[in-house]
Amino acid sequence: MEAATSSRILPHMNFNPNSTSSCPRAKSMSIFFNTSKVSANSTSNDKRSSVARGLCLSRPVQKDLDGRTFCSTGVCTYPSDVFESYSHATEEKIGVMLLNLGGPETLHDVQPFLFNLFADPDIIRLPRLFRFLQRPLAQLISVLRAPKSKEGYAAIGGGSPLRKITDEQANAIKLALETKEVPANVYVAMRYWHPFTEEAVHQIKRDRITRLVVLPLYPQYSISTTGSSLRVLRDMFRDDTYLSRLPVAIIQSWYQREGYIKSMADLIEKELQVFPDPEEAMIFFSAHGVPVSYVEDAGDPYKDQMEECIFLIMQELKSRGINNDHTLAFQSRVGPVEWLKPYTDEVLVELGQQGVKSLLAVPVSFVSEHIETLEEIDMEYKELALESGIVNWGRVPALNCTPSFITDLADAVIEALPSAMAISTSNTTTEEAENDIVGYAIKMLFGSILAFILLLSPKVILAFRNYIP
Numbered sequence: 001m002e003a004a005t006s007s008r009i010l011p012h013m014n015f016n017p018n019s020t021s022s023c024p025r026a027k028s029m030s031i032f033f034n035t036s037k038v039s040a041n042s043t044s045n046d047k048r049s050s051v052a053r054g055l056c057l058s059r060p061v062q063k064d065l066d067g068r069t070f071c072s073t074g075v076c077t078y079p080s081d082v083f084e085s086y087s088h089a090t091e092e093k094i095g096v097m098l099l100n101l102g103g104p105e106t107l108h109d110v111q112p113f114l115f116n117l118f119a120d121p122d123i124i125r126l127p128r129l130f131r132f133l134q135r136p137l138a139q140l141i142s143v144l145r146a147p148k149s150k151e152g153y154a155a156i157g158g159g160s161p162l163r164k165i166t167d168e169q170a171n172a173i174k175l176a177l178e179t180k181e182v183p184a185n186v187y188v189a190m191r192y193w194h195p196f197t198e199e200a201v202h203q204i205k206r207d208r209i210t211r212l213v214v215l216p217l218y219p220q221y222s223i224s225t226t227g228s229s230l231r232v233l234r235d236m237f238r239d240d241t242y243l244s245r246l247p248v249a250i251i252q253s254w255y256q257r258e259g260y261i262k263s264m265a266d267l268i269e270k271e272l273q274v275f276p277d278p279e280e281a282m283i284f285f286s287a288h289g290v291p292v293s294y295v296e297d298a299g300d301p302y303k304d305q306m307e308e309c310i311f312l313i314m315q316e317l318k319s320r321g322i323n324n325d326h327t328l329a330f331q332s333r334v335g336p337v338e339w340l341k342p343y344t345d346e347v348l349v350e351l352g353q354q355g356v357k358s359l360l361a362v363p364v365s366f367v368s369e370h371i372e373t374l375e376e377i378d379m380e381y382k383e384l385a386l387e388s389g390i391v392n393w394g395r396v397p398a399l400n401c402t403p404s405f406i407t408d409l410a411d412a413v414i415e416a417l418p419s420a421m422a423i424s425t426s427n428t429t430t431e432e433a434e435n436d437i438v439g440y441a442i443k444m445l446f447g448s449i450l451a452f453i454l455l456l457s458p459k460v461i462l463a464f465r466n467y468i469p
């Protein structure tokens with residue numbers, strides 16, 4: 001396997017994460033959202049279309065069954081006259097939407113943040129028949145889990161650093177794009193806390209963006225992360241005239257990009273030097289887990305992508321003469337179901353028992369510092385490792401605004417631009433919308449009654465014991 005330069009990109013809103021090359025058909029969808037806009041002084045002098053055109057032309061070009069061209073790397077291209085006519089018709093205003101999870105900024109935010117998270121049907125996947133229980137369940141679980149989560153956030157200063165770091169990344173990407181003569185507005189769209197995706201979308205509309213690239217800040221695709229944000233976006237785009245006509249390109253995953261792999265290898269190489277005997281240290285990749293059912297039943301590509309990502313990082317390190325042992329484990333499991341194995345805490349104990357003395361932890365599923373690096377790895381897992389016999393402990397910092405990484409993300413955006421395509425318009429009728437509202441009200445009523453009964457039942461509280469300390 002070789003680290004490719006490109007990302008897995010889909011024009012407009014085809015949400016199949018495994019689809020890497022053929023150009024999907026425009027699907028009916030709509031949008032309405034939220035964002036934090038990074039100050040943009042790119043209003044009138046946006047340069048453009050030459051950047052969008054041509055980029056893919058240096059890659060192997062093939063044709064799909066409908067005669068449209070696409071790059072074998074996965075970036076769709078369209079006949080150049082599409083871009084010509086587009087560039088003549090309107091002045092281009094490029095937008096980049098960064099998708100991220102969001103985190104509570106104060107301890108007061110923790111419970112409502114957890115509610116938003118557990119109310120997501122991509123986080124707690126209930127059978128269709130029981131979907132009406134989603135919000136009452138989210139209320140119950142968020143209340144039960146909040147004390148444990150608050151402890152964690154209190155230990156890292158009283159809130160998540162995610163908003164600040166993501167804003168910094170947005171600014172850095174904007175600057176990198178400007179340097180490459182592709183001025184763009186960059187918007188932060190969080191899934192579970194401010195600035196919500198709805199805010200970002202609203203701002204994009206106000207700014208009259210004419211071409212949008214959606215870039216998740218998760219290197220690997222999971223139904224629970226990128227998939228969830230894209231579902232929300234698709235729902236918003238479905239009903240909105242402006243958004244459904246906006247050319248959009250979606251970068252689904254980018255863990256295999258050379259710039260990312262090299263940036264990760266740089267961080268690991270540097271951190272290994274801190275050990276008394278760098279060659280002896282085991283490289284311990286710790287990824288955020290997902291329930292096994294996501295991978296085995298729902299076809300989440302997350303585990304495969306994670307394993308490929310680690311292979312590529314190790315391959316890069318080997319090419320630099322670094323041949324340390326390595327292993328991958330999954331952290332942060334929540335709730336009563338089985339998660340991807342092996343579990344980080346169990347592996348740490350086993351490695352200690354096996355006599356491993358030096359260990360370098362590498363968080364690999366996320367590119368910013370957050371509660372699970374600053375609290376779970378730096379505090380809980382470190383303590384566990386030292387208790388288990390590991391003597392020398394190190395941790396690779398998150399990429400955050402590492403220049404080589406930011407430059408690579410900017411390149412990913414530029415490569416995606418030519419594949420942006422408009423989404424077709426919605427066919428939702430007023431009657432359907434009214435039915436939706438009535439159905440929603442009925443579900444909320446029954447759900448609330450059930451939640452009230454559940455909250456009074458100690459047995460139910462026990463059933464959810466794994467969500468709480």
Ligand SMILES: C=CC1=C(C)c2cc3[nH]c(cc4nc(cc5[nH]c(cc1n2)c(C)c5CCC(=O)O)C(CCC(=O)O)=C4C)c(C)c3C=C
Binds near residue numbers: 161218
């Ligand atoms: C690739 C990254 C992530 C995956 C996959 C993921 C899946 C996932 N997460 C939960 C439950 C929780 N996640 C929480 C915080 C959290 N999760 C991620 C990333 C992924 N989650 C990040 C970056 C963060 C931290 C944000 C921050 O504030 O710094 C939390 C809250 C914290 C806690 O109480 O532990 C929960 C809960 C599930 C259930 C899931 C997959 C189904």
Ligand SMILES: [Fe+2]
Binds near residue numbers: 288332
């Ligand atoms: Fe999570």
